[in-house]
Amino acid sequence: MNDRILRVLEFNKIIEQLNNQTATSLGKDLAIKMNPSIDVNEVIQLQNETDEAAQIVRLNKVIPLGGIADIRESLKRSAIGGILTISECLDVANTIYGGRQAKVFIENLEEDLTILKELADLITPLRELETHIKSCIDDHGYVMDSASHKLRSVRSSIRTFESRVRDRLEGYTKTNSNMLSDAIITIRNDRYVLPVKQEYRGSIGGIVHDQSASGQTLFMEPKAVVDLNNQLQEAAVKEKQEIERILRELSEHIASQEAFLYENVTTLGKIDFIFARAKYGQQMKAAMPKINDKGIIKMQQARHPLIPIDEVVANDVEIGETYTSIVITGPNTGGKTVTLKMVGLCTLMAQSGLQIPALDGCEMAVFDDVFADIGDEQSIEQNLSTFSSHMTNIVEIIKQVDYNSLVLFDELGSGTDPQEGAALAMSILDEVVSRNARVIATTHYPELKAYGYNRENVVNASVEFDVKTLQPTYRLLIGVPGRSNAFDISKRLGLDNGIIERAKSHIGVDSKSVENMIASLEKSQLDAEKDYREAHQILLDSENLREDLNKEWKQFEQKREMLYKKAEEKAEKALTKAREEAEIIVDEIRKLKTNTNMKEHEWIEAKKMLEEAKPNLSSKQENKITxxxxxxxxxxxxxxxxxxxxxxxxxxxxxxxxxxxxxxxxxxxxxxxxxxxxxxxxxxxxxxxPLATIKGSAYHVSTELDLRGERFEDALLKLEKYIDDTLLAGYPKVFIIHGKGTGALRKGVQEFVKKHPSIASARPGSMGEGGSGVTVIEFR
Incomplete structure (x- = not known):
């Protein structure tokens, strides 16, 4: 991209606004040097970088980049043996600290940020170097006494000498105050002196270092403190030498890490630049475009990036798929030039890695060149007219344009005879369109209104004009050529109807037909847009209604589930209570069974039926009680x-x-x-x-019960249920396998069967039946 195109499309203003979003001088340097790329893969990489940073910016998270300085020049000097200043060493330490903070910030982010985390990996913490510098220099740029033992000793002697000098001079201020212009101690030429009146020069004696503007006061160093001041100066020289030695040592340490520091600085500058692009995109309410190399541009509700959001009119622009050229007609100040610049500027921004001010889902192409002939660039010095100036630019464009170019023509063919200008404009368009370039041109010529209907890959467009308010709406209408509004405007302004009618009679039939066709197209497009907006609103309302219904249905399901659960809990409690009461009744009747003729298995069957009387409840929808x-x-x-x-x-x-x-x-x-x-x-x-004729085939009860491995209490519960089942099955004899073990389970089984009223006898098993590990039970 040549500098002229960037200047014409005002890309430098984009750079200025982007520069305000940077946090470091390193980022500012990259922003100033930003230039659109023509490599598709590089542009995609730049857009992905910006998008990752935009994810963080949208979460209102701020990356810490404070204290980072451009230390590259200092690194170069240290590498060739130069001694860095105190402030330069401190900048190195602060940059190391800032880099480490940025690294930790990015690494701790939970979002999927592949590019930013790869950049963070390139930052080397260098804690040892930072600690070394900070142990010598404080945050105010002062070399601390702790920097070395010698420096602490020298400064201690300096303070001692200063104290002695002040003590001596304070004696003069007390005893000879009448000889002094002011009873103070001051410094001249790095030596402590007294302000002595001119007439007492001889009385004080010593060395004169300065005098006042009037000459009435002399700043004198009394003889009594000359030696002390000399010793103080010698100590100050030693301090300076020691500080220089410390700085040399720090510079050598910095030089040893020069490669890591340089990479840190470069990486931090890039990170700052990436976040600046993301913040600029958020400020513009921009979106990440999809990048292609097919010359396709699709922008919904695109805005000019340099016009405030509350003032600019958003427009839809598409080119490169069904047509490669757009010819825009319409009145002056209607927004044609703004549309041209908007498309060109958004293209340059996208190729620079910036997001564009349009809705999500936008698509931008990467062009090798963007050409623009916009505005009146006539030159008095070169004696070029407006037409000549335009033609000079167009000649250069035609020399270079190819299939991968975006060409923007503003008022093509203007500045000369209208008939010749229109013919020339159509010829130029034919040439550029034939090379398959992407072209957007604006014109006033009515002859070009029919151009789009007679050429393939070309579409007409216009900027809307409101005749009622006599103001342009700045809306771009694709597919509709602009029409003249001179008669309507004249009528609104009060021109006599007779004059207007006579004027209309001078217009040819073809012109009238074209104007009527254009008016019909405008009305059709406006009606279609209105219908689309209404349909879109209905669709949104339907979606909202569907979401509301789904939400209410879920609430209903949850409430119904809760009611079923409560009903089940209530039924369970009632059943439990009934079962407990029935158990009590059964026990009471069993105690009285000696006075009845009922058999044991009848009570067992009644008890079993009671236990199985519990309904099969479930919270699942398909199993709910109906x-x-x-x-x-x-x-x-x-x-x-x-x-x-x-x-x-x-x-x-x-x-x-x-x-x-x-x-x-x-x-x-x-x-x-x-x-x-x-x-x-x-x-x-x-x-x-009969009540007592239910036999074993209906119950499938085994004649053996194996209790081995069971806990004592669980074994007795299983035994009790097993005896009930075998009585119902009508078995005369069953075998209880309890094993030998400690004998506790065997003893428990034997005690149980002795107390059971339905068991006639119990004996240990014979050799073929399992011996003492089995108890054989026979029923009455």
Whole structure:
């Protein structure tokens, strides 16, 4: 890119604004030297760098770059043996510290920042060098006494000599105050002196180092302090020499780390420059463009970067896919030139790694050259007219333009005869378009309005003008050529209608047709844009409504789940309470069984049915409890049914009334409402089933119970349940395997069977049955 193009498109102003975002002189230096790149891969890398920093800037995180200085010149001098000054050494220490802070800041970021973290890896902490410098020089640039033992000793002697000199001179101020212009001690030529009146010069005696402007006061060093001042000066020279030695030592240490320091400084400058680009993009509300090498530019709601956001009008610009050239027509001050500069400037910014002021999803091309003929650059010295000036630029452009160029023509063909200028403009456009360059041109010539309809890859455009307010809207209309508004404007301004009508009669039929066509196109485009905005708003409203419905549905699901859970908890508590009460009742009846004829297994079966009466509840949607909806079909005795309230199967014994049946469920006969019964199968006849005839095939209970390895309490619980199951199965004899071990489990089993009323006898197993590790139980 040549300097003229950068100047014409005002790229230097972008650099100035970017420069204000830098935090270090290193970053400022890079910003000033910023130049658009023509390498696609390099541009993509620059954009990725800016995007990573923009992620951090959007989170309002600020990278610490304070204290970092450009120490490259100091490093060069130290490398060739030069002695650095105190301030230069301090700058080195502060730069090391600032670099380490920046490194830690980037490394601690949780975001995926590949490029920035690679840069942070290049920074070497150099703690030892920083500590060495800071142990010698404080933050105010003073070489501390602790820098060396010799310096501490020399400064101690200096303070001693100064104290002695002051003591001597204070004696003069007390005893000879009348001879002094002022009773103070001052310094001239690095020596302590007294302000003596001219007439007492001989009385004081000593060396005169200075006098006042009037000559009435002499600054004299009394003889009594000459030797002390000499000793003080000698000590000061030693101090200077020791400080110089310390600085030489520090400079040598810095020179030994020169390569690391230089890389640190270079990297920190680059990091500052990257973050400056990101902050500048945030300030403009810019977006990262997608980069291509196909000459395609797509920008939605793009703005001129140098016009304040609250003043600029955003426009959509597309070129390079369906068409390669745009011809913009319209009135003066309508925004045509602003559009040209906006496209050119955004292109230069994108190729420099800057984000562009447009909506997300924008796309920019990388061009080898950007050419622009904008503005009146006539030269009095070269005796060039406006037309000649434009043609000189255009000739140079045509010499260099190719397929990978962006060409911007402002008022093409202006400054000469309109008919010749229009013809020349079309010819120039034909030449540049034929080379497949990307072209945006503005013009006043009506002949060029039809140019886009007669050429491939060319589209017309215009800047909108509001006839009602007589003001341009600065909106760019792609696909619609500009039309003359002279008659409308004249009418609004009060010109007589008769004059306007006579003027219209002078216009040819073709011109009228073109103007009517343009007016129709403008109206169609405005209507289409209005419809698009309305449709887009409806789409947004629909999306918001869908999100609201989804949110409410989730809340409903959560509330329903919570209600089901509460219902289950309530049912569980009720069942637990009922089961406990039933257990108490069963125990009480069992105590009285000697007075009844019921057998043990009948109570066991009743207890088992009670335990299995718990409903199968689940919080899952597919398993939630639903309202019973039994068939209204009339039930007959012998029908197989399911009692919904306890989730148990049974059969119908008889019909009590229209809504109630007597049913057999296990050993229980109960009267149940019809709505609580579900028909499972029809029976041809009532099957009489004695209460105590349920045998083993229905239960699949083994004749052996293995209790080995069980805890004592768990084993007895399993044994109790097993005895109940085997009684229901009708087994005459079963085997309890408890092993030998310590004998505790065997003893517990034997004690249990002695107390059980349904067990007739128990004995150890024989040799073929497992011996003393098995207890054989026989039932009554």
């Amino acid at each position: 309202e019973p909806n039994p068939s209204r079909e009339e039930l007959q005795p012998g029908d197989e049914i399911k009692l919904l309230t306890v989730n148990q199967k049974g059969e119908v014994l008889e019909k009590v009334n229209e809504n109630e049946y007597l049913v057999q469920v296990g050993i229980m006969k109960v009267k149940v409402k019809r709505k609580d019964l579900q028909l499972i199968g029809k029976q041809k006849q009532i099957i009489e089933r």
